[in-house]
Amino acid sequence: MGxxxxxxxxxxxxxxxxxxxxxxxNPISFIGKEVIxxxxxxxxxxxxxxxxxxxxxxxxxxxxPLAKQMLVIGNRSLTIIFFISILAGMTVSVxxxxxxxxxxxxxxxxxTMEKTIxxxxxxxxxxxxxxxxxxxxxxxELGTMRVTEQIDALESLAFNPVSYLILPRVVAGMIMVPVxxxxxxxxxxxxxWLTCIAKTNVTTHQFFYGFKSVYQTFDLxxxxxxxxxxxxxxxxxxxxxxxxxxxxxxxxxxxxTNSVVIASxxxxxxxxxxxxxLLGF
Amino acid sequence: MLRGVDLSISEGxxxxxxxxxxxxxxxxxxxxxxxxxxxSGSVLLHGQDLTRIKYKELVEIRKGFGMxxxxxxxxxxxxxxxxxxxxxxxxxxxxxxxxxxxxxWCLSHVGLEGAEDxxxxxxxxxxxxxxxxARAIAMAPQFLLYDEPTTGLDPITxxxxxxxxxxxxxxxxxxxxxxxxxxxxxxxxxxxxxxLHQGVIRFEGTPEELMxxxxxxxxxxxxxxxxxxxxxxxx
Numbered sequence: 116m117g118x119x120x121x122x123x124x125x126x127x128x129x130x131x132x133x134x135x136x137x138x139x140x141n142p143i144s145f146i147g148k149e150v151i152x153x154x155x156x157x158x159x160x161x162x163x164x165x166x167x168x169x170x171x172x173x174x175x176x177x178x179x180p181l182a183k184q185m186l187v188i189g190n191r192s193l194t195i196i197f198f199i200s201i202l203a204g205m206t207v208s209v210x211x212x213x214x215x216x217x218x219x220x221x222x223x224x225x226x227t228m229e230k231t232i233x234x235x236x237x238x239x240x241x242x243x244x245x246x247x248x249x250x251x252x253x254x255x256e257l258g259t260m261r262v263t264e265q266i267d268a269l270e271s272l273a274f275n276p277v278s279y280l281i282l283p284r285v286v287a288g289m290i291m292v293p294v295x296x297x298x299x300x301x302x303x304x305x306x307x308w309l310t311c312i313a314k315t316n317v318t319t320h321q322f323f324y325g326f327k328s329v330y331q332t333f334d335l336x337x338x339x340x341x342x343x344x345x346x347x348x349x350x351x352x353x354x355x356x357x358x359x360x361x362x363x364x365x366x367x368x369x370x371x372t373n374s375v376v377i378a379s380x381x382x383x384x385x386x387x388x389x390x391x392x393l394l395g396f
Numbered sequence: 397m398l399r400g401v402d403l404s405i406s407e408g409x410x411x412x413x414x415x416x417x418x419x420x421x422x423x424x425x426x427x428x429x430x431x432x433x434x435x436s437g438s439v440l441l442h443g444q445d446l447t448r449i450k451y452k453e454l455v456e457i458r459k460g461f462g463m464x465x466x467x468x469x470x471x472x473x474x475x476x477x478x479x480x481x482x483x484x485x486x487x488x489x490x491x492x493x494x495x496x497x498x499x500x501w502c503l504s505h506v507g508l509e510g511a512e513d514x515x516x517x518x519x520x521x522x523x524x525x526x527x528x529x530a531r532a533i534a535m536a537p538q539f540l541l542y543d544e545p546t547t548g549l550d551p552i553t554x555x556x557x558x559x560x561x562x563x564x565x566x567x568x569x570x571x572x573x574x575x576x577x578x579x580x581x582x583x584x585x586x587x588x589x590x591x592l593h594q595g596v597i598r599f600e601g602t603p604e605e606l607m608x609x610x611x612x613x614x615x616x617x618x619x620x621x622x623x624x625x626x627x628x629x630x631x
Contacts, residue, residue, distance in 0.1 A: 176486060259472075267431050268469035271541075272483040272531070273458040275451075 163277070163355055167285060170278040177283045184287035192248050192295055196241055200299040203240055204306030207231050212315045221317040225325030228307045233334040237300035238292075239386060242345035245292060246378045250353040253284055254374035257357025258367035266358070281354045285347060292346030293339045300338065341389050345382050352378040397423055398434070399595035405588075407538075410565050410572040412582040412603075414617065415592035421575040422466065424592065425541050428573065429461050430454045459487055462532030462570075463541040468524040470516040476503070476527050477512040483535045502530040505567075506560060522553035529560060533568065540564065542574040546581075554578070561585060579618060583607070591617065 138145045170177070211227045257280060260266050269276050304326075311317045353374035360370040397420040405411050413421050426432040427439055430446050439446040446454060470479050480499045484490070490498075503509050506526035516524055525545065532540060545561060546554035558578075562585045565572050576582050583589065583603035591599040591606070591614055599606060599614045609615060 263467055264465045264469040265471055267426065268463070268465055268471070268531075270431055271429055271458060271461060271463040271465075272535070273455050273487060274482075275455060 159359070160351075160355055163281070163358070164351070166277045167282050167351075170275060170282045173275065173278040173282075176275065176278040177286075180279060180283035181286055184283045185291055188245070188249050188287050188291040189295065191252070192241075192245055192291075193298070195248060196244055196295055196299050197302055199240060199244060200237075200302035201306040203236055204228075204232065204303035205310045207236060207303070208307035208310040209314060212311065212317075221315065222321040222325030222328070224311050224315065224317050225308075225322040225327075226329040227325075228304060228311075228322075229326045229330055229334065232300055232303045232307065233338050235338075235386075236303055238296045238338040238342045238345060239382070240303070241292060241296045241299045241342065242349065242382050243379065245288075245295070245346075246349050246375055246382065249288070250349045250374045250378050251371040253350060253353040254357040254360070254370040255367055257281075257354060258360030258370040261358060261360045262363050262366060276358075281358060284354055285350045288346035288350030289343050290346070292349065293342040296338055296342040297335075300335070337389070337393055340393070341386065344385050344389070348381045348385065349378050352381065397595060398427075398592075400437075401592070401595070401597055403590055403597050403600065405571060405573065407571050408569055409587040410574065410585055411588045411590060412574045412576060412579075412586035413590050413592055414576060414579055414582070415598075416617070417577075419592045420595060421592055422543050425463075425543050425573065425575050429458060429463055429541060459483075459535060460538045461541065462535065462537035462539070464525070464528045464532050464543065464545055466544040466547055468516075468521075468528040470519075470524055470527055470531070472516055474515075475512065476508070476514050476516075476519075476530075479516070479527055480530045480534050482531070487535065498534065499530075502534050503527075505533065505564070506530045507556075522549055522556070525549065525553075525557055526560070529557075529564070533564060536568070538570055540568075540570045540572045542572065542576070544575055544577070546576070546578060554581075558582075558585065579606070593617075 208224065208228060211224055211231070215221075215223050215227065257266075260269075260280070266276050266280070269279060308319070308322050311322055312319060353370075356370040356374040356377070357367075360366045401420075401424060403411075403413075403424075413424060415421050423432060427434055428446075430439070433447055438448070441457065444457075446457065449457075471482070474482065477496075477499055480502050481495050484495045484498055488495070499512065500509065503511060506529050508523060508526055508530065511519070511523070511527070516527070519527065529545075542561060546557050549557065558581045561572070561574065564570070565585065574582055574586065579589075583606065586603055589599070589601060589603050589606045590597050593613055599609055599611060601609075606614065606618060609618070
């Protein structure tokens with residue numbers, strides 16, 4: 116048995132091999148490296164965001180790709196949002212009926228559905244569907260373009276890749292996520308209403324009486340404000356991950372995975388942030 | 397990777413950059429067009445340092461360049477027409493009819509008339525390379541950069557590509573920089589040869605001077621290219 120192999124076995128036997136042992140043996144070095152890595156990515160993200168803002172006047176470059184991206188995001192997600200919103204609306208209505216049973220009047224079903232869907236379920240569902248559906252695709256697309264030198268080729272043709280590739284995707288996300296949120300809201304509430312009619316004693320009149328009695332325009336705009344930021348997060352994070360992808364197919368796969376994970380976490384943080392900031396708690 | 401490269405290229409000439417794989421030839425080519433920035437030093441074009449100008453100015457300067465990438469780097473989502481006409485549609489204000497004429501002209505030069513509506517996935521390796529050539533010449537550039545233009549192609553297609561480079565250089569009178577391993581072929585079309593070795597220009601001269609070079613590193617590369625790697629000692 117070679118010396119290196121023997122050392123490796125000895126390390127395993129003593130429980131000192133693998134990444135966890137590395138952290139345990141040198142936590143300060145590990146934390147330092149992670150802080151540097153985080154600062155590097157944060158700095159590069161801020162730089163990219165600045166590049167995007169600078170590219171806004173370059174409308175001639177991004178107008179066509181913007182229209183195409185809006186169509187792609189809408190088309191790619193409409194069916195899945197439709198089905199998931201139906202299921203979510205049905206589930207929310209059944210659970211709300213269960214929670215309110217014998218504690219509140221029946222029209223409360225409509226009130227609760229209005230608040231639950233417009234404030235939370237509509238925007239969050241649309242965002243999470245789009246993270247997986249659109250975010251991963253954007254990261255993989257741009258990542259492939261990066262590793263096959265298509266982005267370099269674009270630059271060699273005197274194009275600014277931020278104007279041509281990133282800005283249209285980010286703007287399309289910020290426009291289309293709210294549009295799809297409105298669609299998810301409408302489908303979810305309709306599904307919830309029909310489920311309530313079918314499964315409980317509530318009437319259409321009672322359901323919409325409850326719905327209208329608590330409805331405020333703010334509820335819809337609150338969801339749409341969140342949706343704009345969710346759209347920005349999904350597209351920006353996936354563009355960032357794809358644009359800076361490295362190391363061939365493995366790098367492209369990593370970019371797609373990272374974009375989904377990071378965007379999902381940021382969406383949940385933003386969800387809490389906007390709830391605290393706008394709902395006054 | 398590069399440590400003090402000093403290389404001058406005269407206008408209208410064809411220069412071939414040779415060297416081992418991984419010695420930084422592609423990096424040098426990308427620095428010339430501003431896709432990569434050197435840690436120090438400068439890239440001078442008509443006295444203007446490309447490493448110190450604003451991004452907008454660099455973009456303007458790039459309109460005078462055409463580059464053929466090693467893997468062709470065609471845009472997957474665009475047809476041949478879209479690939480070749482992308483720069484024309486964005487940077488010129490001529491009519492769509494004029495653009496189509498120009499695209500046809502470019503494609504006829506590379507022998508691909510009638511392929512306008514095909515996507516890159518429907519093309520062979522040699523055809524992709526030729527579309528990349530058509531895209532590079534579409535904006536009538538003053539400078540053409542070729543990164544390993546025949547790597548991965550069969551000898552017949554590679555021969556056609558070399559003929560094409562030679563033809564384009566003569567026909568369009570551009571300044572060409574060719575990065576390649578293929579000394580035998582490139583020495584017939586290049587005015588100057590430069591060999592990159594361990595981050596510096598080890599040799600610079602005419603193809604005839606390259607063949608007669610005494611430097612053992614240069615000789616080894618030239619002879620190995622001729623007879624196959626490892627044959628130098630026997631020769």
